[in-house]
Amino acid sequence: MSVDTKNIRNVVLLGHSGCGKTTFAETMLFEGKETTRRGTVENQSTISDFTDIEHEKGNSIFSSLMHVNWRKCKINIIDTPGLDDFVGEVIGALKVADTAVMVLNGATGVEVGTEIMWEYIQEYETPTLFVVNQMDHDKCDYDRTLEQAQNRFGKKVFPIQYPLNQGGEFDTIVDILRMTMYKFSPEGGKPEKVPIPDTEIQKAQELHNQLVEIAAENDEGLMEIFFDQGSLSEEELAKGLTLAMASGDFCPLFCASATKNMGSGRIMGFINDICPDPSTRQKIILENGDTLPCDANGTPVLFIFKTYIEPRVGNVSYFKVYSGSIKGGDELYNHDKSNSERISQIFVGNGKNREPVDELKAGDIGVTVKLKDTHTNTTLVPKGSDIKIKPIKFPTSRIRTAVSSPSKSDLEKLVKALHMIHEEDPTLIIEQSQELKQMIIHGQGQLHLDTVKHRIETEHGVEMEFFRPKIPFRETITKAANDSYRHKKQSGGSGQFAEVHMRIEPYFENMPDPDDLNVRKKEVEDLPWGGKLAFYWCIVGGSIDAKFSNAIKKGVMTKMMEGPLTGSYCIDIRVCIYDGKMHPVDSNDMAFMLASTAVFKTSFGHAGPQLMEPIYDLEILCSGDVMGDVMGDLQTRRAIIQGMDSEGHYQKIMAKVPLMELHKYSATLRSISQGRAKFKIEFAEYASVPHDIQTRLVKEYQKEMAEV
Ligand SMILES: Nc1nc2c(ncn2[C@@H]2O[C@H](COP(=O)(O)OP(=O)(O)OP(=O)(O)O)[C@@H](O)[C@H]2O)c(=O)[nH]1
Numbered sequence: 206m207s208v209d210t211k212n213i214r215n216v217v218l219l220g221h222s223g224c225g226k227t228t229f230a231e232t233m234l235f236e237g238k239e240t241t242r243r244g245t246v247e248n249q250s251t252i253s254d255f256t257d258i259e260h261e262k263g264n265s266i267f268s269s270l271m272h273v274n275w276r277k278c279k280i281n282i283i284d285t286p287g288l289d290d291f292v293g294e295v296i297g298a299l300k301v302a303d304t305a306v307m308v309l310n311g312a313t314g315v316e317v318g319t320e321i322m323w324e325y326i327q328e329y330e331t332p333t334l335f336v337v338n339q340m341d342h343d344k345c346d347y348d349r350t351l352e353q354a355q356n357r358f359g360k361k362v363f364p365i366q367y368p369l370n371q372g373g374e375f376d377t378i379v380d381i382l383r384m385t386m387y388k389f390s391p392e393g394g395k396p397e398k399v400p401i402p403d404t405e406i407q408k409a410q411e412l413h414n415q416l417v418e419i420a421a422e423n424d425e426g427l428m429e430i431f432f433d434q435g436s437l438s439e440e441e442l443a444k445g446l447t448l449a450m451a452s453g454d455f456c457p458l459f460c461a462s463a464t465k466n467m468g469s470g471r472i473m474g475f476i477n478d479i480c481p482d483p484s485t486r487q488k489i490i491l492e493n494g495d496t497l498p499c500d501a502n503g504t505p506v507l508f509i510f511k512t513y514i515e516p517r518v519g520n521v522s523y524f525k526v527y528s529g530s531i532k533g534g535d536e537l538y539n540h541d542k543s544n545s546e547r548i549s550q551i552f553v554g555n556g557k558n559r560e561p562v563d564e565l566k567a568g569d570i571g572v573t574v575k576l577k578d579t580h581t582n583t584t585l586v587p588k589g590s591d592i593k594i595k596p597i598k599f600p601t602s603r604i605r606t607a608v609s610s611p612s613k614s615d616l617e618k619l620v621k622a623l624h625m626i627h628e629e630d631p632t633l634i635i636e637q638s639q640e641l642k643q644m645i646i647h648g649q650g651q652l653h654l655d656t657v658k659h660r661i662e663t664e665h666g667v668e669m670e671f672f673r674p675k676i677p678f679r680e681t682i683t684k685a686a687n688d689s690y691r692h693k694k695q696s697g698g699s700g701q702f703a704e705v706h707m708r709i710e711p712y713f714e715n716m717p718d719p720d721d722l723n724v725r726k727k728e729v730e731d732l733p734w735g736g737k738l739a740f741y742w743c744i745v746g747g748s749i750d751a752k753f754s755n756a757i758k759k760g761v762m763t764k765m766m767e768g769p770l771t772g773s774y775c776i777d778i779r780v781c782i783y784d785g786k787m788h789p790v791d792s793n794d795m796a797f798m799l800a801s802t803a804v805f806k807t808s809f810g811h812a813g814p815q816l817m818e819p820i821y822d823l824e825i826l827c828s829g830d831v832m833g834d835v836m837g838d839l840q841t842r843r844a845i846i847q848g849m850d851s852e853g854h855y856q857k858i859m860a861k862v863p864l865m866e867l868h869k870y871s872a873t874l875r876s877i878s879q880g881r882a883k884f885k886i887e888f889a890e891y892a893s894v895p896h897d898i899q900t901r902l903v904k905e906y907q908k909e910m911a912e913v
C-alpha cells in the first residue's frame with residue numbers, strides 16, 4: 206500500500222559531528238519497530254552507518270535513507286554526516302527534506318557544525334526542529350544549550366520540552382505542548398505520563414500560553430478564536446503550529462538521550478502531528494523558475510538526489526517523487542541524456558536494506574537500481590514534459606591535491622575509480638590539468654580527500670599517491686622593451702632566414718596606440734587562460750611581408766603558453782612588430798615563428814618580468830577561543846585580513862591569501878582549532894608574487910629545466 210502525500214514526512218538529521226544523529230536515527234527505528242536490535246556506533250551496528258569506511262572512521266560519511274511508520278505517518282529519515290568535509294551529502298539530503306531536525310549536543314551546545322548547517326537550512330528555507338541530545342551526559346547543560354540556540358538563531362527556537370533533571374540521572378521531561386510530564390524507566394522506550402508537579406506548573410503554563418500565541422499568530426482565523434476564547438483547541442493549536450513551522454517563525458526544541466533511548470517517540474509524535482507534509486511545503490522551484498504543486502494526481506516527476514554505487518548491483522539511485530506517482534515498470538524520460546529510463550523496480554530503504562514497494566506517491570522518497578544513464582541531479586518525467594527540478598548546487602572546492610599512481614599501468618584504473626567516486630560524490634572534482642601537467646583532485650577538506658584515497662585503495666584496489674599540486678601562475682611584464690632577433694640557418698641547400706623587431710608592453714584596457722609607430726592592423730585576443738594578447742602589425746615599407754604575420758603571432762603564442770620565467774601562461778601583453786628583414790628564398794613561416802619566439806623571450810626579460818599568483822578569498826568561522834591561533838597561522842601565510850565579524854559565539858575572519866600558501870590549510874586549521882573552525886575559499890584575482898619569492902621560483906624552474 207502506498208502512502209498518501211499528507212501522511213509523508215521527510216526529515217533530515219543535521220548537526221555537528223558527534224552530536225548523536227546516527228544514534229538518534231537508530232532509536233527512532235527501534236521505537237518504530239523497524240529493528241528489534243538497537244545498534245550502536247561503537248559496535249559498528251547501526252542501520253545508518255553501514256559502510257566499511259564508516260565503521261573504520263566511527264563517523265558518518267554518507268547520507269543514508271531510512272524510514273519508520275509512526276502513527277498515521279511514514280517518516281523518511283535521512284541521516285547526514287556532521288563533518289564539514291562531507292557537506293555534499295548534507296546538501297543533497299536537505300534538498301528533498303521538508304523538516305530539518307537539528308541535533309545539538311547538550312554537553313557542548315551550539316558548535317561550528319551547527320552554525321554551518323543553519324546556513325544551509327536558511328538557504329533551503331527548511332522548517333526546523335531542534336533536539337538537545339545527550340541529556341544523560343555528565344556535562345550536559347540544557348539551559349546553556351537553549352540559551353545559546355536562542356542567542357544564535359533567535360527566539361523562534363522555542364522549548365516545547367524542558368528536563369527536570371540531567372546528566373546521569375536524566376529521566377524526566379516536562380512537555381509544555383501536551384502539558385504533561387514524561388518519566389522514563391532506566392531502559393528508556395515508552396515513558397510513563399505523569400501530571401506536571403505543582404512546583405513546575407506555573408512555568409509550564411506560562412510557556413504553554415506563549416505557544417498558543419505563536420500558533421494563533423500565523424492565521425487570522427485562529428487569531429480571532431484566540432481573542433474570543435482566550436485559548437485554542439488541540440486541533441487548532443496543531444494547525445497553527447504547523448503554519449508557524451512552515452513559515453520558519455517557530456523552531457520547537459526537544460530533549461532526548463539517544464543512547465538511553467529516551468525522547469524519540471515524542472519527537473516522532475510531533476513530526477506526525479505538526480511537521481509539514483510535502484504538499485504544504487512552499488511550492489517547488491523548477492529550473493525555469495516556475496513552481497510545481499506536490500500533487501499525487503499530477504505529472505510524474507522524479508528527481509535523483511543521490512547515487513550510490515553498490516558492488517555487484519551498480520548504480521543505486523535515491524529519488525524523491527516531486528509530483529504524480531510512480532510504479533515499478535513505469536517508463537520515464539531523461540531529457541539531459543535524451544534517453545528513456547525504465548524504472549524496473551522501486552524500493553523503500555533502511556540503510557543498506559531495500560524493500561520493494563508497488564507504488565510511491567508525490568512527496569515520498571524511494572530507491573531504484575539499474576538506471577541506464579541517469580545521475581544525481583537528474584529529473585525524470587514522461588516523454589514530452591519539460592519539467593526540470595532546480596538542481597542541487599554543490600559547494601565549490603576548498604582544497605586540491607595532485608594525484609598519481611606509483612605504477613603507470615594502474616593509472617587508467619585510478620582514473621576510472623576516481624570517476625566512480627565522483628558519480629556518488631559530486632563534490633569530488635577530477636581535473637586533468639594540461640596547464641600544470643598534473644592530475645588534480647579538488648575536494649572539501651583533507652579528510653574528504655584522505656577518505657577518497659582510502660576508498661580508492663580498499664574498495665578499488667588501486668594505489669594512489671598525493672603530491673603537492675603546482676600553482677597556476679601567470680607571467681606578465683611591467684614596462685616596455687624593444688628587441689630584435691635574426692634567425693639564420695644555412696644547411697646545405699636552402700637555408701632559413703627571418704629577422705623580427707618587436708616591442709612589448711604591459712597591456713591594459715583602452716591603452717593608447719603607440720605614437721611613434723604606424724599601426725596597420727590590430728588584433729586583441731582573449732586568451733583561453735584569462736588576460737589578453739594585443740598583436741599590432743606596424744610594418745611599413747614591406748620589410749616583412751604581411752603573409753608572415755600569422756607565423757610571427759604564433760611564435761609569440763608559443764612562448765605565451767610557456768612563459769620565460771616559470772613556464773606558466775603569460776597574460777596582458779601588447780606586442781608591436783615594427784621592423785624586420787626577409788630573404789626572397791630562405792624566409793618562410795617556420796623561420797619567422799622561431800625568430801618571433803626568440804625575440805619575445807629576450808624582450809620579456811628586458812620588460813620587468815613579473816610572476817602573478819592566484820589569490821583566494823578565505824572566510825573562516827571559528828570559535829572565539831581559537832581565534833588567536835587562527836590569526837597567528839594566517840600571518841605565516843602572507844594573508845591580508847579584510848575584516849572580522851562576530852557571529853554568535855563564533856568569529857568570522859575574511860582574508861585574501863595566495864593559493865600557494867593554502868597548501869594543507871584544511872588539516873592545519875583542523876588541528877589548531879581542534880575541529881572548532883571551518884573555512885571556505887573562492888578565487889579572487891591574480892596578484893604580483895613578491896620579489897624574493899619570484900627569484901626563488903624562477904631559480905627552481907631553471908634548475909628543473911636543466912635536469913630534464
Ligand atoms: N552520552 C550520550 N552519548 C551519545 C548520545 N548520542 C550519541 N552519543 C555518542 O556520541 C558519539 C557520536 O554519536 P553518533 O551517533 O555517531 O554521532 P553523529 O552525530 O552521527 O556523528 P557524525 O556521523 O560524525 O556526524 C557516539 O559515541 C555515541 O555513542 C547520547 O544521547 N548520550
Ligand SMILES: [Mg+2]
Binds near residue numbers: 228264286287
Ligand atoms: Mg553519524
